[in-house]
Structures are given as structure tokens and as C-alpha cells.
Amino acid sequence: MHLERIVDTFMDLARELYYYGSNATEIENYITQIGKTYELDVQIASIGTVLYITVIDRTGKSLTRIERINYTSIDFEKLSIWESFIKKILKEKPPFTFIRDEIKRIKYENKNLVHSFSLLIIAVFIASFSFSFVFKGNLLESFISGIVGTTVYYVTINLKNKILRDFIAGFSIYSIIEVFNLFTEIxxxxxxxxxIMVFVPGLLLTNAIMEIGDRNLVSGVSKLVESVFILGALVLGAGIATAIWR
Incomplete structure (x- = not known):
């Protein structure tokens, strides 16, 4: 297979891993291992929202691809599918033509793998309810927390800008709680x-800390800064709502 197709294959795999929530260290390790399996020298760096891949074949010919990932869609089920496929590649060493065909097939299946929206809403309600209970809320307060978290999540679910989404979420959550406060003492x-815990960027923060720990400093610090800004937007939104209601 031409080197261009090989590099495109590596980029496809790295992109899907990044898109569904894998951290930089895992992406780099997986792609490097595949390169070694096929006796190719693969240099990969996942830095912030940019993927850099250079592949050097046995003759010394090299080719580089650079791609920016504009946003992610965290999905552990789909991420698990890609990780299982990569482990299969490492174990069986299939031809690259097979890998490219499988990538197309998995992309198509993932595109049609639509999670039940009702189950997603129920999960958000349960998460909000549970966290409120952990923070010593009674049954009524936990139920209201579930209603508020679910409502705001539904309203903001299609916003791609995470900072704007969390600002609106923080503002809306506090405002809706104050509306409830007008009718009952809570x-x-x-x-x-x-x-508010539903909107905390837990995976982003976890990946940032893991990457910094693995000395993937540029990617880790960039994700840490992003998570801090998202948390700041969440707090700022709630803070402004607090000032308005008081």
C-alpha cells in the first residue's frame, strides 16, 4: 500500500480515539505499537487539539500529516469499539487494506449507533439526584436537583462551545433553583x-492530570487550562445569577 494511504490509516485511528475521549498518552502508545507491528517508524504527537503523525517506511521515505480536531463527543462505548479493533490489529496483524475497510465499517456502524435519548435524560436525572443526596440534600431537594440538572442539560445539549454551554448552565441552574425557592422552602x-456536577468536565480534567503525570506536558497543560476555563464559566454563570437574584 502507498505510504499516503498508510499515514491516512494511522490518522483515522488516532482521530477516532481522540474524538471519543482517549487521552494523548493512550493515542500515542496505540499508534506507535501498530507502527512497530508493521515495522514502520511512526512518530506521533497529540498536542492539545492537534494531531501530528509522521511515518517512515523501510526505505527511509517519510510522510507527515497534521490535523486539527475541532471538538469531541465523549462516548465510552464507541471508544471501546475502537480500542478493541486496535488490539485485534496488534494481535492478528491484518493487511492494511483490511484495516481501511474495517475503519469504514466501524465508522458507519458508530454513526448509526444512536443511544436512546430517553435513557440519556434518565441518566442525567439520576446523576443530579445522587450527587445532591451525597451533598446532604433531602429527598425533595435531590428530586428538584434532578429536575433542574435534566432541564438545563436538555436545553444546552446542542451547544458545541463548552465554555458558553457551562456559563449558560451555571446561570440557568441557579436561576431555576431560585424560582423553586419562591414556592417552597429548600x-x-x-x-x-x-x-452542577453534571456539567463538570471530569474526563477532561482526568486526562489532563494523567497526561501531565506521563510527561505529556503540552497536551496535559492545555487540557488543564481548558478544564479550568470551563469550570470558571460554570462558576461565573452561577455567580452572576446569584448577584442578580439577591
Whole structure:
């Protein structure tokens, strides 16, 4: 297979891993291992939102691809499918033509693998309810937290800008809680804590810390900064709502 197709194959795999939530260290390790399996020298770096891949074949010919990933769609089920496929490649060493055909097939299946929206909403409600209960909310407050978290999640689900989404979420959550406060006596803190936890960028923060720990400093620090800005937007939105209602 031509080197161009080989590099494109590596980029396809790296892109899908990044898109569905894998951290930089895992992406680099997987792609490097595949390169070694096929006796290719693969240099890959996942830095922030950019993937750099250089492949050098046995004759010394090299080719580089650079691609920017504009946004991600965290999905552990789809990520698991890609990781299983990569492990199969490492174990069986199939021809690259087979790999490219399988990539097309998995992309098509993932595109049609639509999670039930009702189950997603139920999961958000349960998460908000549970976190509120952990923060010492009673049954009524936990139930309200679930309603608030679910409502705001539904309204903001299609926003691609994470900072804008979390700002709106923080502002909306506190405002809706204050509306509930007009009709019944409730404590704001456990409801706010439960509803707001749904929007905390937990995976992004976890990946940032893991990458920094693996000395993937540029990617780790960039994700850490991004997570701090997202958290800041969440807090700022709730803070502005607090100032308005008081």
C-alpha cells in the first residue's frame, strides 16, 4: 500500500480515539505499537487539539500529516469499539487494506449507533439526584436537583462551545433553583451542587492530570487550562445569577 494511504490509516485511528475521549498518552502508545507491528517508524504527537503523525517506511521515505480536531463527543462505548479493533490489529496483524475497510465499517456502524435519548435524560436525572443526596440534600431537594440538572442539560445539549454551554448552565441552574425557592422552602447548596456536577468536565480534567503525570506536558497543560476555563464559566454563570437574584 502507498505510504499516503498508510499515514491516512494511522490518522483515522488516532482521530477516532481522540474524538471519543482517549487521552494523548493512550493515542500515542496505540499508534506507535501498530507502527512497530508493521515495522514502520511512526512518530506521533497529540498536542492539545492537534494531531501530528509522521511515518517512515523501510526505505527511509517519510510522510507527515497534521490535523486539527475541532471538538469531541465523549462516548465510552464507541471508544471501546475502537480500542478493541486496535488490539485485534496488534494481535492478528491484518493487511492494511483490511484495516481501511474495517475503519469504514466501524465508522458507519458508530454513526448509526444512536443511544436512546430517553435513557440519556434518565441518566442525567439520576446523576443530579445522587450527587445532591451525597451533598446532604433531602429527598425533595435531590428530586428538584434532578429536575433542574435534566432541564438545563436538555436545553444546552446542542451547544458545541463548552465554555458558553457551562456559563449558560451555571446561570440557568441557579436561576431555576431560585424560582423553586419562591414556592417552597429548600436549601440552595445541595440542589446546586447536584445539578452542577453534571456539567463538570471530569474526563477532561482526568486526562489532563494523567497526561501531565506521563510527561505529556503540552497536551496535559492545555487540557488543564481548558478544564479550568470551563469550570470558571460554570462558576461565573452561577455567580452572576446569584448577584442578580439577591
Amino acid at each position: 436549601r440552595t447548596y445541595p440542589i446546586l451542587a447536584g445539578a
